[in-house]
Amino acid sequence: MAGNATFRIWRGDPVSGGFTDYVTPVEEGMVVLDAVHRIQAEQAPDLAVRWNCKAGKCGSCSAEINGMPKLMCMTRLSKLNLNEPVTLEPMHTFPVIRDLVTDVSWNFRAKKTIKPFKPRTPDNPDGTWLMQQADVERVQEFRKCIECYLCQDVCHVLREHHKHDEFIGPRLFVYAAALEMHPLDIEDRVIDLRKKHSIGYCNITTCCRKVCPESITITENAIIPLKERVVDRFFDPLKTLFHII
Amino acid sequence: MPELQRFSYDVLVIGAGGAGLRAAIEAAADGAKVGVVCKSLLGKAHTVMAEGGIAAALANVDDRDNWRVHFADTMRGGQYLNNWRMAELHAKEAPECVRELEAWGALFDRTKDGRILQRNFGGHKYPRLAHVGDRTGLEMIRTLQDHGIHCGMEVHMECTVLDLLMDSGRVAGAVGYDREKGHFLLWQAKAIVIATGGIGRAFKVTSNSWEYTGDGLALAYRAGAELQDMEFVQFHPTGMVWPISVRGILVTEGVRGEGGVLRNSEGRRFMFDDIPDNYKSQTADNEDEGWHYTQGDKNARRPPELLTRDHVARCINREVKAGRGSPHGGVYLDIAWIKERLPKAEEHIKRKLPSMYHQFMQLADLDITKEPMEVGPTTHYMMGGIRVDGDSQMSTVPGLFAAGEAAAGLHGANRLGGNSLSDLVVFGRRAGRYAAEFARNNGSAPSIDEEQLESVTKAALAPFDRGISGENPYQIQYDLQDTMQGLVGIVRTESEMEDALDKITQLEARAGNVGIGGNRQYNNGWHTAMDLNSMLIVSEAITHSAIIRKESRGAQFREDFPNKDPEWGKYNIVVKRGEFEGEMLIEKRAIPSIPEELKAVIEEMK
Incomplete structure (x- = not known):
């Protein structure tokens, strides 16, 4: 793979914007972020892009590549059709700051509304705990999350219905699940999950799970078990029956 | 303003x-x-x-570990500076700080009896790194x-x-x-x-x-x-070298900790060829012993791949220069070979090194459970x-x-x-x-120098006044990176570093004329222009200090002074701003003498 490729990049600010085409040389092994950097260095020094580790570990360079939510640093050009222009857009679910950069600060504010970790009393006099690897592994899956917010980007409750004030989205359900299933945690977040964080809005379309660059089984392993906890607490028919009697 | x-x-x-x-x-x-x-x-x-992982002498895996061993390991690794x-x-x-993290919710991998698991790492005598996979x-x-x-x-x-x-x-x-x-x-x-x-x-x-x-x-x-x-x-010995666009991305030392070995193009484990004297007694002299060490055998000594990073990086550099490197200018790091020793090696590698597996699959189309990686030193x-x-x-x-x-x-x-x-x-x-x-x-809030404030903000906006006809900030950054990599890298000599100082001076002049278009909103070009100021000061300080230290020790390798000089072991090099604009003062500062009880710990662990 050598030669030129065209990148159709959305450029603009909160008020206006549109696509600009950039033609740039490409080589074997390049990822989308490399092409963006080359365009930035050679043609558009003020092109706004957010990135950090360039190794799929920090979750900064999320964007929509040919309409698919992806990390620019982990999307190889060899996986794209370079005979057509490659479209690059900012994530749609969050307000644009400029070009490919969006304002994701809502995620940080929403996270604060989730009750923090609260461990049980230590198991040993030296203040330490004992945990089994199997119990830890279940939660470690959730803690792989790099907070790229691609799952938030595709969630229709946020993307189409803009329920940012009532709903916390898949990333933060994964966070809540990591706390709820933490072997040491004794906090209760079930009421909040139903009332404050509206987990009921999620109708398990699994879009979030499909775009997760860390392959976290968001829907099945995090959201559904949380929904079950809510149902057990509030909608158990037997409990309701006993209550009536 | x-x-x-x-x-x-x-x-x-x-x-x-x-x-x-x-x-x-x-x-x-x-x-x-x-x-x-x-x-x-x-x-x-x-x-x-x-x-x-995070190094702490918890002694969960090997009860011989304690702060004294960790202290001695750190001092030995740092060559007593x-x-x-x-x-x-x-x-x-x-x-205590690791336990604090656990109390705040960190979930480290566990030992069979439920405590924090620890793994082997270069230069640490016992398995000491609390970790979560990689x-x-x-x-x-x-x-x-x-x-x-x-x-x-x-x-x-x-x-x-x-x-x-x-x-x-x-x-x-x-x-x-x-x-x-x-x-x-x-x-x-x-x-x-x-x-x-x-x-x-x-x-x-x-x-x-x-x-x-x-x-x-x-x-x-x-x-x-x-x-x-x-x-x-x-310079970390193992960064990715291919494809070019991912050159430098880290490949964890954990690969070697889990039994990964370094080989040159002839298939030789070249690390056995050069084991420094002060590590001879702790290093395996055959492949079997090295393997047993990585699998937790307390009586085995560590394989030479787990020598300190400075040394491993230089050995790799030497192999490449001698023409025994891999096709893209690195050497081979092989973890796939452990299938000869372990049943279900593939699953084992994926479980112990998940993000390495992922990183090579996605960025290099390479399955580390089947093929060796190509690696080379990275800053x-x-x-x-x-x-x-x-x-x-x-x-x-x-x-x-x-x-x-x-x-x-x-x-x-x-x-x-x-x-x-x-x-x-x-x-x-x-x-x-x-x-x-x-x-x-110091209760009262200090007062703000409004004049300084004004001059800082004014200088920060100057690149916009010059516009795109000024110097391109990205180009200056590239040129500086080339200079430092080529002239003040893993192997250093006085003449090359003097040359680097001249180049840095020229780059400083160009940076003073940097220009940028567009506006102030999320303008990466402007940010790069601002960062140049820091990079130039730091580069100059690195180069001056490296010139002054006329010996090879730890991460500094001087081709013109290839040996360690005990006299230089008594000093740190200190850099500070001089009185005049742009003047950088460099001086030798004697290291305070070490108390007897700590000296005894070092001697005991030698």
Whole structure:
């Protein structure tokens, strides 16, 4: 793979914007972020892009590549059709700051509304705990999350219905699940999950799970078990029956 | 003067990686009003890249381990240029700091009996690294972030500090800009903790992201603080070398800790050919013994692949130069071979090294459970930095503290893997505590020098006045990276470094004429232009220090002085700002003599 490729990049600010085409040389092994950097260095020094580790570990360079939510640093050009222009857009679910950069600060504010970790009393006099690897592994899956917010980007409750004030989205359900299933945690977040964080809005379309660059089984392993906890607490028919009697 | 937003804190922490967050949590717990400024979003700092683990003598896996062994290992690794007080405190306090992370929700891998599991790593005598697969740094930063947001600190995300402000010799605040709007901000503070991490971006091949331009070191230097050990830049032996666009991305030492071996193009395990004398007694002399060590055999000695990073990097460099390298200029790192020794090796590798598996599959189309990786040295870590007091982490400027990679001392001439994450929490905690104390004891808020404020903001906007006809900031950055990589890299000589100094002077002149188009909103070109100031100061300090030290020790290898000189083992090199504009003073500073009881520990462990 050598030669030129065209990148159709959305450029603009909160008020206006549109696509600009950039033609740039490409080589074997390049990822989308490399092409963006080359365009930035050679043609558009003020092109706004957010990135950090360039190794799929920090979750900064999320964007929509040919309409698919992806990390620019982990999307190889060899996986794209370079005979057509490659479209690059900012994530749609969050307000644009400029070009490919969006304002994701809502995620940080929403996270604060989730009750923090609260461990049980230590198991040993030296203040330490004992945990089994199997119990830890279940939660470690959730803690792989790099907070790229691609799952938030595709969630229709946020993307189409803009329920940012009532709903916390898949990333933060994964966070809540990591706390709820933490072997040491004794906090209760079930009421909040139903009332404050509206987990009921999620109708398990699994879009979030499909775009997760860390392959976290968001829907099945995090959201559904949380929904079950809510149902057990509030909608158990037997409990309701006993209550009536 | 351009308008600016003003904030006032007892303690301002610059940087939100492990050290910055730990400092902020501690200062807030001590009752200080704390502000945190970070160049990126919260939780994206380079701490996430740390893979292998956090070193602490918990003795969960080998009960022979204790702080004395950890201390001796750290000093040996640092070739005895370390600040011994920091090495002592670090070894003593690391276990407590790891337990603290667990109490805040970190989930480390477990031993069979349910305690924190520890793994082997280069230069550590016993399995000492608490870890989470190969994503320990992510676990740590997320733990600190999620704990920290409930501790009352105010976080200013995506803000870059341009300069520190002073009031009659003590620190008074910081001025900077936010990326989103390009507006200026002033953070008034009674005490400041610098936790800005490293300088990797001054080099071409690096594992560091765009942020690591040495801002904190340059800020402290300009404020009059002393820098130390700047010649010691760690080149991690195993970075990716192919494809070109991912060159430099880290391949964790954990691969070797799990039994991965280095081979040259002839298939030879070349690390057996060159084992330094001071490590001979602890290093395996045959392949079997090395393998048994990685599998937890307490009577086996470690394989030579797990020698210190400086040494392994140089051996790789030598193989490549001698024409025994891999096709893309590296050597082979092979973990797939363990299938000869282990049943279900494939699953084992995927479980122990998940992100390495993922990284090579996605970026290089290579399955590490089947094929060897190609690796070569990459600029990874700065042992040098701001000279601080070992106990309090205060620099030579009153009220200015430093912790983590930005501070010098703990690692001496070479850092052991795993000692960075523990450095962050041990000294982040100390810096936060003493900064809060300083703020308390120096009650009145210092006053702000409005004139300095105005000149800083004016200078920051100058590139817009010059517009796109000025020098391209990206090009200057590339040229600097080429210079440092080519002339002040793994193998150094005086003449090349003198040449580098000339080039840096020319680049400084070009940087003074840098121009940028567009507006101030999230303008990456402008940000790069601002970062050049720090990178140039740091590069100059590295080069000067490397020229002065006429010996090879730890991370510094001088082709013209290839041997270690005991005389040089008595000194650190200190850099500070001179009286005149642009004048950099370099001096030899005698290392304080080490107390008898610590000397005895080192002797005992030899």
